[in-house]
Amino acid sequence: MIELKxxxxxxxxxxxxxHALSDVSLQVAAGEIFGVIGASxxxxxxxxxxxxxxxxxxxxxxxxxxxxxxTLTPRRLARERRHIGMIFQHFNLxxxxxxxxxxxFPLELSGTARDTIDARVNxxxxxxxxxxxxxxxxxxxxxxxxxxxxxxxxxxxNPKVLLCDEATSALDPETTRSILExxxxxxxxxxxxxxxxxxxxxxxxxxCDRVAIMSEGRIIEQGAVGAIFSHPxxxxxxxxxxxxxxxAIPPEYAARLKPQAPGHPLIRLEFTAESAGLPLLSTVSRQxxxxxxxxxxxxxxxxxxxxxxxxxxxxxTAENTQKAVDYYIAHQVKAEILGYV
Amino acid sequence: MxxxxxxxxxxxxxxxxxxxxxxxxxxxVIGLPAGVALFLTRDGQILENRPLNRLxxxxxxxxxxxxxxxxxxxxxxxTRMVVGTSIGVLAALVPLSVGAAPFVGRMVENSxxxxxxxxxxxxxxxxxxxxxxxRKVLLPEALPSIVNGASITLIAxxxxxxxxGAVGAGGLGQIGYQYGYVGYxxxxxxxxxxxxxxxxxxxxxxxxxxxxxxxxxx
Numbered sequence: 001m002i003e004l005k006x007x008x009x010x011x012x013x014x015x016x017x018x019h020a021l022s023d024v025s026l027q028v029a030a031g032e033i034f035g036v037i038g039a040s041x042x043x044x045x046x047x048x049x050x051x052x053x054x055x056x057x058x059x060x061x062x063x064x065x066x067x068x069x070x071t072l073t074p075r076r077l078a079r080e081r082r083h084i085g086m087i088f089q090h091f092n093l094x095x096x097x098x099x100x101x102x103x104x105f106p107l108e109l110s111g112t113a114r115d116t117i118d119a120r121v122n123x124x125x126x127x128x129x130x131x132x133x134x135x136x137x138x139x140x141x142x143x144x145x146x147x148x149x150x151x152x153x154x155x156x157x158n159p160k161v162l163l164c165d166e167a168t169s170a171l172d173p174e175t176t177r178s179i180l181e182x183x184x185x186x187x188x189x190x191x192x193x194x195x196x197x198x199x200x201x202x203x204x205x206x207x208c209d210r211v212a213i214m215s216e217g218r219i220i221e222q223g224a225v226g227a228i229f230s231h232p233x234x235x236x237x238x239x240x241x242x243x244x245x246x247x248a249i250p251p252e253y254a255a256r257l258k259p260q261a262p263g264h265p266l267i268r269l270e271f272t273a274e275s276a277g278l279p280l281l282s283t284v285s286r287q288x289x290x291x292x293x294x295x296x297x298x299x300x301x302x303x304x305x306x307x308x309x310x311x312x313x314x315x316x317t318a319e320n321t322q323k324a325v326d327y328y329i330a331h332q333v334k335a336e337i338l339g340y341v
Numbered sequence: 342m343x344x345x346x347x348x349x350x351x352x353x354x355x356x357x358x359x360x361x362x363x364x365x366x367x368x369x370v371i372g373l374p375a376g377v378a379l380f381l382t383r384d385g386q387i388l389e390n391r392p393l394n395r396l397x398x399x400x401x402x403x404x405x406x407x408x409x410x411x412x413x414x415x416x417x418x419x420t421r422m423v424v425g426t427s428i429g430v431l432a433a434l435v436p437l438s439v440g441a442a443p444f445v446g447r448m449v450e451n452s453x454x455x456x457x458x459x460x461x462x463x464x465x466x467x468x469x470x471x472x473x474x475x476r477k478v479l480l481p482e483a484l485p486s487i488v489n490g491a492s493i494t495l496i497a498x499x500x501x502x503x504x505x506g507a508v509g510a511g512g513l514g515q516i517g518y519q520y521g522y523v524g525y526x527x528x529x530x531x532x533x534x535x536x537x538x539x540x541x542x543x544x545x546x547x548x549x550x551x552x553x554x555x556x557x558x559x
Contacts, residue, residue: 052466081468092463095558096481106467108477137557157467 001161001193002028002051007060009046009217020046021057022217028210030160033187033194035204035225037240038214044197047214048165051195052084053077065160082110085154085192089166091146093138099125099149100134106157124152128182144175151182155190162186164196168203180206201244205229205302213237226305230272238270245298245309249338253295256341263340265321269310270334271299280331281312284324290316313341342528349516350529354536356430357512360502361540364434365495368441375401375442376449377475387461387471401443409501412436413508433510437501441494448490452483485556492548496541503537513537 009021020043028034038044049055051062053069062069067080093102103124107117125131128148138146147167154162164183168176184207187194198204204211204225212222213236221228221237232238249257249266257266281292292312299308314321328335375397381387382394407415413436417427420435456479464478480487506514513533521530 054462054465075470078468078470081466084466086463086466088459088463090457090459092457092459094460094478094482096484096555105464105477109464109467109469109473139557139559154467163466 001030001065002026002034002195003061003063004047004051005061005063007047007050007057007062009043009050009055010058019217021050024060024217024219026212026219026222028193028195030193031187031191032209033184033196033207035208035211036195036197036214036219037199037201037204037211038197039199042214043217044199044214045165046217048163048195048197051161051163052081052086082106082157083159084161084163085157085159086163086165087147087150087154087167089169091138091143091150091170093146093149093153095138098135098137099130099141102138102149103152103156105153110157120156121152124155127155128152142175143171144179147171147175147179148182151179151186155186155192159192162192162194164194166198167196169198169200176203177206183207201240205244205300213240225302229302229307230274230305241307242309245300248296249311250295253341257339258341259339261318261340264313264315265325266295266338266341267312267314267325267328268336268338269312269328270336271306271308271310272332272334275332278331280328280333284327288316288320288324288327290314290320290324311338342532346529350513350532350536353511353513353516353533354540357499357502357514357537357540360430360433360437360505360510360512361495361498361544364437364441364502365491365498367434367438368445368494368498369491371438371442372445373449375446376453377479379446379450380453380479381471381475387465387474397446401446404439404443405447409436409440410504410508412440413505413510428509430511433502433505433512437498437505440501441498444497445490445494448494449483449487452486452490453479455486456482485552485558488548488552488555492544492552495544495548499537499541499544 004024004026007021007024008019011018011020024047026034036044036047046055050057051064053062057070064080064084069077069080072080094105097105100121103121104117107120112120122131125134128151130145130148130152133141133145138149141149162183168179171179180203183194186192196203196208208225210223211225211228212219213228213234214220215236221232221234228237229241232241253266284290285292292314295311295313297308297310299306314324316324325335325337379394379397379401382390382397384391413433416436416439420427420432423435424431426432460478460482461474464474469477502510502512503514503517506512506516507518509515513536517530517533520526521533
């Protein structure tokens with residue numbers, strides 16, 4: 001449905017050329033939810049804006065629903081854009097229009113008849129649960145309600161593709177969850193292909209089928225969410241996953257932690273799809289005569305794969321604790337000694 | 342105050358109102374498209390065009406730098422050509438409109454700059470043409486600010502029209518000048534001032550009221 005072939009984008013600034021995108025290729029299949037994650041400045045915002053040509057790529061091809069967008073005349077491009085919905089971090093609702101008029105906006109642009117517009121707007125407001133707010137102005141709505149209006153507005157012209165530019169980044173966690181559910185619902189109900197960009201791994205985990213990780217204008221890794229979460233190949237991806245797991249050494253442990261033995265090792269265990277299902281801790285305890293004290297742990301599921309981490313203090317003889325660490329590594333667990341307590 | 346005097350003052354007030362509002366309207370007819378063009382051709386805007394932007398900008402700057410009292414005199418040949426005379430209210434309308442237009446142009450440009458860029462982007466993403474962006478996004482979103490600018494323009498025009506009065510434009514300015522400066526009639530001069538102050542207050546308050554009515558940003 002969306003295909004980018006070797007897309008690059010260079011900005012010319014006073015300080016010289018900035019390569020926002022370098023040779024980016026990706027394919028998003030019809031009906032899937034594809035996420036692009038990256039730190040700010042990684043080029044993900046430029047990437048999503050290159051899909052509907054808000055930003056014109058310096059090189060490469062952009063094909064949406066079979067149309068090579070870069071070859072179209074401005075008039076044809078405007079018409080194609082009506083099939084590519086987009087929602088934004090800051091909602092971009094028209095302050096001078098009521099909720100109803102905002103949702104009607106794209107239909108007015110395409111010259112739809114008044115009666116048809118009213119019927120369609122009412123239907124959409126019911127879909128996003130804002131029928132009672134139809135005569136309000138955006139200024140009186142909460143962030144979540146504004147994004148729902150923006151979603152209703154973008155659905156008005158029956159898009160085949162929906163681009164989400166950090167759509168939940170300005171929202172609190174609870175509202176984020178409800179907006180993500182709405183997006184997933186739209187994706188399933190209308191079969192709309194969704195491409196979203198975010199800097200939060202939780203968003204990817206919650207609704208994406210596939211994910212691409214961006215860094216410095218390049219896609220460094222991409223694949224099914226389950227596979228990426230369970231087998232991250234790059235350090236950056238691992239860091240994004242860790243960030244979604246909320247990993248931190250409790251302060252009281254951090255204060256007591258020494259870089260060298262003697263003491264009991266404090267170990268971080270990272271579980272992947274293969275290891276998350278095995279009874280490793282109890283096996284190690286039994287066989288090597290060591291004890292595990294679990295300091296903190298988080299195990300999660302994304303795209304059907306288990307993954308997670310555990311912070312464990314191992315007590316036992318120095319020899320046995322080292323053997324325990326070796327055992328974990330041999331069983332697909334990434335084990336790292338953080339220090340000794 | 343005698344009845345003929347009162348009638349003359351009322352007539353002067355009416356002439357001032359006509360000069361202010363008609364030239365204000367004409368100023369918008371020329372200045373609004375100019376302001377929109379100034380905005381759209383700026384760097385990074387939808388019709389980015391540096392040479393055109395520089396050209397319009399230069400014309401605007403030239404007309405804004407001519408002092409109004411000189412503009413009236415300088416434009417006399419053109420005014421004669423357009424309305425057939427160089428004295429009276431009709432003749433004053435020509436330089437007043439020309440004086441107001443570049444002012445309105447800059448003011449409109451500034452109002453449009455305040456419209457969040459994301460709104461233009463969202464409209465483009467929805468397939469809006471440049472004309473649709475101007476009509477359905479830029480002007481409605483900038484309306485409160487444009488209305489405020491319009492009151493500033495009209496108030497400036499009240500002053501300009503009085504200046505025109507000194508060189509035969511009619512209106513309260515001429516009465517104030519003749520009876521005040523030339524004849525030193527304190528009563529007439531002060532009445533003219535009170536009427537002018539009243540007119541300015543009325544424009545300002547009405548402008549604020551309308552701007553508040555059309556502003557839904559908070």
